[in-house]
Amino acid sequence: MNIGNRKSSITKSLLHWYKQKARPLPWRKTRNPYRILVSEVMLQQTQVSRVLQKYPEFLRLFPNFSSLAHARTADVIRAWSGMGYNNRAVRLQQVAKEIMNDNNGRLPSDIHILQKLPGIGRYTAHAVACFSFEQQTAVVDTNVRRILARLFPNRARSMDEWELAESVLPKRKAYEWNQALMELGSTFCTAAHPRCVDCPLKQYCPSAFQIRKPKKSYKRKNHRAMIPNRIYRGRIVALLRTMSRRQSIESNRLLHMIRPEARGQNQKWFSLVLTGLQRDGLIQIHSQKAKNFISLPK
DNA sequence: GATACGTGGGT
DNA sequence: TACCCAAGTAT
Numbered sequence: 415m416n417i418g419n420r421k422s423s424i425t426k427s428l429l430h431w432y433k434q435k436a437r438p439l440p441w442r443k444t445r446n447p448y449r450i451l452v453s454e455v456m457l458q459q460t461q462v463s464r465v466l467q468k469y470p471e472f473l474r475l476f477p478n479f480s481s482l483a484h485a486r487t488a489d490v491i492r493a494w495s496g497m498g499y500n501n502r503a504v505r506l507q508q509v510a511k512e513i514m515n516d517n518n519g520r521l522p523s524d525i526h527i528l529q530k531l532p533g534i535g536r537y538t539a540h541a542v543a544c545f546s547f548e549q550q551t552a553v554v555d556t557n558v559r560r561i562l563a564r565l566f567p568n569r570a571r572s573m574d575e576w577e578l579a580e581s582v583l584p585k586r587k588a589y590e591w592n593q594a595l596m597e598l599g600s601t602f603c604t605a606a607h608p609r610c611v612d613c614p615l616k617q618y619c620p621s622a623f624q625i626r627k628p629k630k631s632y633k634r635k636n637h638r639a640m641i642p643n644r645i646y647r648g649r650i651v652a653l654l655r656t657m658s659r660r661q662s663i664e665s666n667r668l669l670h671m672i673r674p675e676a677r678g679q680n681q682k683w684f685s686l687v688l689t690g691l692q693r694d695g696l697i698q699i700h701s702q703k704a705k706n707f708i709s710l711p712k
Numbered sequence: 713g714a715t716a717c718g719t720g721g722g723t
Numbered sequence: 724t725a726c727c728c729a730a731g732t733a734t
Contacts, residue, residue: 498718
């Protein structure tokens with residue numbers, strides 16, 4: 415089978431499979447730029463199952479760019495509860511504010527302009543262009559990267575991954591193709607345990623049934639490994655979420671709440687953590703009588 | 713290019 | 724229990 419035939423067979427098989435088996439995900443039923451953007455930001459490093467739980471309520475609370483732009487940041491951060499990477503909530507609201515101010519509340523459709531917006535990188539810019547504005551452009555996420563590496567191992571090694579993704583994009587079918595690749599990657603062609611038996615592309619895939627299950631490493635890691643700051647950042651934001659709008663908490667008390675074993679030498683560490691959260695727009699620090707009071711941003 | 717950045721479920 | 728992982732982005 416020559417290259418062209420193989421490619422068209424792959425295209426046909428995957429699109430046919432997707433048409434029949436695609437999950438009915440809510441962001442596939444809309445082309446609304448706001449709704450697509452919210453879904454794509456939520457899906458950054460986050461499983462579909464988790465986004466499905468949070469997406470509808472977020473849209474109910476903030477149905478469009480205007481409502482998100484004018485909302486209290488504290489409420490946006492609260493609505494992000496359970497999603498992780500809380501920076502995304504702040505940046506998403508920043509996008510809303512920027513386009514309300516600078517672009518008449520319209521999300522740009524140009525990929526390079528999209529990519530200048532906070533929290534929108536190369537993947538998300540292309541995803542919005544394709545899934546909302548139906549542009550014929552490729553997306554490369556962890557699923558697409560993995561599938562192309564398995565399906566086209568030689569080209570994947572020698573070619574830039576974005577060029578490769580563009581080169582296999584079927585004419586006028588970018589939306590379905592991109593969705594299908596990600597659907598396959600997150601359901602069958604998974605990283606650790608690909609289910610090649612059921613894969614619609616198994617007869618075209620040189621990696622089919624070749625994926626070695628990675629040996630579990632038994633190396634003991636340091637039992638008392640250092641806990642990364644993001645764990646404490648998460649605890650802080652989680653605690654602040656539970657407080658009412660006008661409430662705040664004194665920083666020493668907050669430290670005790672999120673790190674009870676903390677000693678005096680943790681003071682400097684803690685102030686750095688708080689400064690970081692403040693810089694990220696995730697908390698507000700109000701100083702009064704030589705004490706610092708912490709809350710979510712107003 | 714390495715590192716930081718959450719969260720909850722799976723094994 | 725301890726570790727891995729998941730539709731990335733910013734520095």
